[in-house]
Amino acid sequence: MYCRRCISFCGEEGDxxxxxxxxxxxxxxxxxxxKDQDEIASRTLESIINHKxxxxxxxxGAGKTELVYKSINYGxxxxxxxxxxxxxxxxxxxxxxxxxxxxxxxxxxxIFGGNTNLLSGDILCLTTHQLFRFKNYFDLLILDEIDAFxxxxxxxxxxxxxxxxRGNYILMSATPSENLLLEFKNDEDKTLLELHTxxxxxxxxxxxxKINLKVILPLLILKxxxxxxxxxKQTFIFCPTIEECENLYYFLKNFAKQGFFVHSKCKDRSERxxxxxxxxxxxxxxxxxxxRGVTVKNLQVIIYNSSSEIYSKEALIxxxxxxxxxxxxxxxxxxxxxxxxxxxxxxxxxxxxxxxTFL
Numbered sequence: 007m008y009c010r011r012c013i014s015f016c017g018e019e020g021d022x023x024x025x026x027x028x029x030x031x032x033x034x035x036x037x038x039x040x041k042d043q044d045e046i047a048s049r050t051l052e053s054i055i056n057h058k059x060x061x062x063x064x065x066x067g068a069g070k071t072e073l074v075y076k077s078i079n080y081g082x083x084x085x086x087x088x089x090x091x092x093x094x095x096x097x098x099x100x101x102x103x104x105x106x107x108x109x110x111x112x113x114x115x116x117i118f119g120g121n122t123n124l125l126s127g128d129i130l131c132l133t134t135h136q137l138f139r140f141k142n143y144f145d146l147l148i149l150d151e152i153d154a155f156x157x158x159x160x161x162x163x164x165x166x167x168x169x170x171x172r173g174n175y176i177l178m179s180a181t182p183s184e185n186l187l188l189e190f191k192n193d194e195d196k197t198l199l200e201l202h203t204x205x206x207x208x209x210x211x212x213x214x215x216k217i218n219l220k221v222i223l224p225l226l227i228l229k230x231x232x233x234x235x236x237x238x239k240q241t242f243i244f245c246p247t248i249e250e251c252e253n254l255y256y257f258l259k260n261f262a263k264q265g266f267f268v269h270s271k272c273k274d275r276s277e278r279x280x281x282x283x284x285x286x287x288x289x290x291x292x293x294x295x296x297x298r299g300v301t302v303k304n305l306q307v308i309i310y311n312s313s314s315e316i317y318s319k320e321a322l323i324x325x326x327x328x329x330x331x332x333x334x335x336x337x338x339x340x341x342x343x344x345x346x347x348x349x350x351x352x353x354x355x356x357x358x359x360x361x362x363t364f365l
Contacts (some may be wrong), residue, residue, distance in 0.1 A: 010164050015138035022126035026033075027085040030111035033075045040205050043069055051076045053197040054146065054174050056264040062178045064201035065210060065361050066327020070178045071104060073201075074148050077176065082112065082128060086145035086173065089130045091137055093157035095119065097299030101150075102131040112192060134163045137170045145173035151298050152179045152186075153320055180327060181320035202364035208336035209328045213309075213322070213355055215342045220311070223343045226258050227308055230341065231262055231289060234306050240282065241289040241306045242296055244325055246314035254310055255291040264288035270295050297324050304335040312342035312351055323352035350352045 039047060046062065053060045054077050064070045070119040075349050081088045090105065091099050095118040102116040115127030117136045125139060134149070134157045149157075149167060167175075177186075190198035204210065218226060227243065232243045243258075248269045253266035264286050268278045275295065281289050283302060290296070294316075307329050312322065322342070329338035342351050 009067040012138070012166075015135070015166070017122065017139065018125065018142060020125040020140045022087070024293065025126040027128065029083050029085070030067045032079050033108045034110065035072065035075070035108065039069070039072060040207070042201055042203060042217065043073060043205055046199050046201050047073045047076045049197070049199055050176060051080055052073060054080065054176070057174055058195055058197050059174050060176045060197045060199060060348070061182065062176065062199050062201070063182050063187065064180060065204060066180045066324060067200045067204040067210065067331040068180075069129075069205040070150065070180075071101065072108075074176055074178075075108060077146060078109070078148075079127065079147045082109075084145075087130075087143055088128070089132065089137075089147045091132055091134050091147060091149045091167070091300070092151055093134050093154040093163075094151070094295070094298065095133055096276065096279070096295055098131055098133055100299050105129055105131055110144035123341050134167060137163075137166045140170045142172045143170050144175075146173045146176070147173075148176045148178065150178045152177050152277075153181050153183065154298055154324075155294070165249060181323055185316075195285065202361050204331070204336075206333045206336055207365065208330065209365060210327065210358050211338050211340055212358050212362070213326050213340040213351075215312075215344070215347060215351060215355075217344060217346065220345050223310060224254060225344060227254070227310060228258055228261055230308065231258065234339075235262060235288045235351065239304055239306050240285075240287075240302060241308060242302075242325075242328060243289060243291045243310060244297070245291060245293060245310045246316040248293055248310065251291050251293050253344065258289075258291065262289065265290060267291040268295060269293040296320060296328070300328060301331050302328070303332040304338065305329055305331075306338050307340045309340070309342050311344060313346050313348040317348070317350055319350040319353040319357065322350055323357055326354065326358060 050060050098118050106114040112128035114129045115124050117132035190196045251269050266274045268290050326340045329340050330336045
């Protein structure tokens with residue numbers, strides 16, 4: 007018997023029957039949580055102890071990952087099976103490094119397409135697609151970026167997620183849907199926790215809108231990019247499609263040599279992103295692959311053709327959230343370049359301005 011929706015989800019299932027779980031110590035943070043962060047982290051743990059599922063609604067740059075460390079520590083003490091799931095492979099790779107650094111005494115296993123040789127560990131960090139391997143498995147499963155492609159609106163992935171939990175789960179997002187917020191507000195067996203400020207207590211930079219003919223936009227972007235390069239500021243330039251991404255890069259590189267492009271079809275995209283982090287490139291022209299989960303100090307953001315239907319309000323907020331995340335570099339520029347104002351552009355700015363009123 008098989009389901010046509012699930013027929014592509016086949017392969018070895020997780021089994022850690024030979025894996026020995028031991029408590030090896032608390033996680034290590036290189037900085038202290040803010041008062042607000044610590045309160046959310048404590049309330050999250052309290053809910054998990056009381057067998058309640060949790061939704062953490064926190065702005066981009068609030069430090070969502072660190073909010074669940076207390077709960078992970080508690081799980082490790084109690085020899086729980088712990089998972090941390092994210093829709094996108096690139097973010098799994100990035101997050102695994104952060105978790106391994108924080109929980110250095112433990113085995114953090116990364117699991118994603120093409121990397122499924124090891125299916126056991128103290129903490130499993132995996133894509134939502136790989137959850138099919140872990141039926142009724144996790145005592146604590148954390149799902150970050152719940153509104154990201156391809157998880158958002160995907161019935162099969164949503165059901166696979168539910169099926170993999172035998173204990174409780176924590177959902178996290180900067181832009182959860184209204185329906186999900188209402189679900190957690192109105193259910194006594196669930197907990198909604200909200201954090202409207204970044205950990206460094208500085209405003210979220212507000213995007214600017216630049217309107218012009220589409221043929222002129224690359225020239226305006228080039229002018230701004232040259233300014234950022236002169237000021238020694240690295241830049242992400244987002245494009246709606248792979249074709250637009252490559253076309254814009256090949257135009258820009260004629261006048262600005264210090265960049266590259268990256269998108270989902272680039273087999274070496276992890277290397278390109280790492281080279282950018284190391285300062286090899288001053289700019290990356292990119293699609294939505296860098297929309298989430300990437301933190302770079304003193305980063306600037308340009309969004310080309312931001313009125314495209316591909317860019318929802320939530321996507322624009324996530325992209326804008328790449329700027330000003332790091333202490334010591336809490337400001338920066340986000341510029342929407344488009345032929346017209348879209349409702350998503352206007353609403354994303356209103357939402358960011360609203361979050362800033364909580365400071």
